[in-house]
Amino acid sequence: MVTIIGSGIAGMCTAIALHQAGIPAEIYEQRKTTGDDAGGQAHLGLSRTVAIPALTALGLKDEILAGGFLVRQVEIRDHTNQVLNTFQAAPEGNVGITRAELYRILHTALEDRGITIHYRRALHHITPQDTGVRLEFRDGTRIHTALVVGADGLRSTVRAHISDSTPGVQGPEYGRWWYAHGITDHIDTPTPPDTFVVIRNQNTQHAFGYLTLSNIGTRWWLRIAAPARHTMIRPDNPADRAELENLAPNDTAATIIRNATIDMSSYNADCIPPDQPWTDQKHLALVGDAIHACIPSSSQNVPLAAEDALTLARALRDCDTQTIALDRYERMRRNRAHRALIAGNPANGIDAGPEYPIDWNTPITDHLATTTEQQYRMPTETASVP
């Protein structure tokens, strides 16, 4: 039995992938339900070439397409609303989905597969033992397990325990951007249908992205380049709203913010550089934001979490020992995640590399691990982690 800590997107994807590999798993979650955090209505972009294939390999394609909405193109405008560039999505279009809907789909998939989530179980301590580790939760519960998957997000307790044996493991770094997002009903925006618009102010680097859907309204985010962390905005506070309007890159963005109706909130974008140990090579492994958090508007985090899940499950399925599986998993994922992190920061200018191989039936061998490792090497040595 594999023990997964955290029932976010990464934890739920890992449980589904392990089930697919015939490996039983259970999830332990500190909250009282799944997904009761901020940003439930935030729009997650799922690209047809990267995110959808990974979610398809998890057997979730139909549910994702039914629960999401189509995004046929991305239009980049300057602050005068002049269109600078238009990217056509793949022929069938990309998919947008709310965090709440993605959580609901993953949660239903767990129920259908009979996978248990133990709620109100906050992992506190990990003690190495001969045949695995002993986990101690804050409510006093203890369990013994052979493998712990830390899907416990930015401030991962499992990552902290890997650092006990590995000096230099780092916590989250402020990514030098903060975000506000919200929904605005009933507003006319100059937008072609099924188009995600990004308005950029070249002088300030602030950007505003929005998508208008006839049944839901306009979903938007405001991305602010800022050297220091920002305090959270309070949606009902007129001064906070006025501050956001002032930061908007143009009048279109300011009008949408002024009329925001529901679910307005903000957060600082924290990053986790993935150049640190992903496993202890014995009983602990990390997936998702716990080992690689990218800037949220980069749309890299969900596909990376699903790819982690699939790769770890395949490695455990195919390798002779757990130690070898954890080694292959890390070697196949580290460069890919590092490159996605750099590519996801709007201040850099590199692509995320080729699509990630997620052929579920191809066994993971040493050759595949080495090939994948090489494919995602950074093009230059000079690019830095944001």
Ligand SMILES: Cc1cc2nc3c(=O)[nH]c(=O)nc-3n(C[C@H](O)[C@H](O)[C@H](O)COP(=O)(O)OP(=O)(O)OC[C@H]3O[C@@H](n4cnc5c(N)ncnc54)[C@H](O)[C@@H]3O)c2cc1C
């Ligand atoms: C508002 C918002 C908008 C976003 N927009 C995008 C986007 O557009 N595109 C994109 O790719 N990504 C986006 N992201 C990020 C994306 O949602 C995450 O990267 C993704 O959900 C993967 O997260 P995770 O499961 O690794 O971690 P999390 O979602 O942080 O889940 C970690 C889970 O572990 C639990 N946990 C933590 N510590 C313990 C403990 N000690 N014991 C037990 N349980 C514990 C937590 O309660 C939580 O449920 C956004 C995030 C937010 C908040």
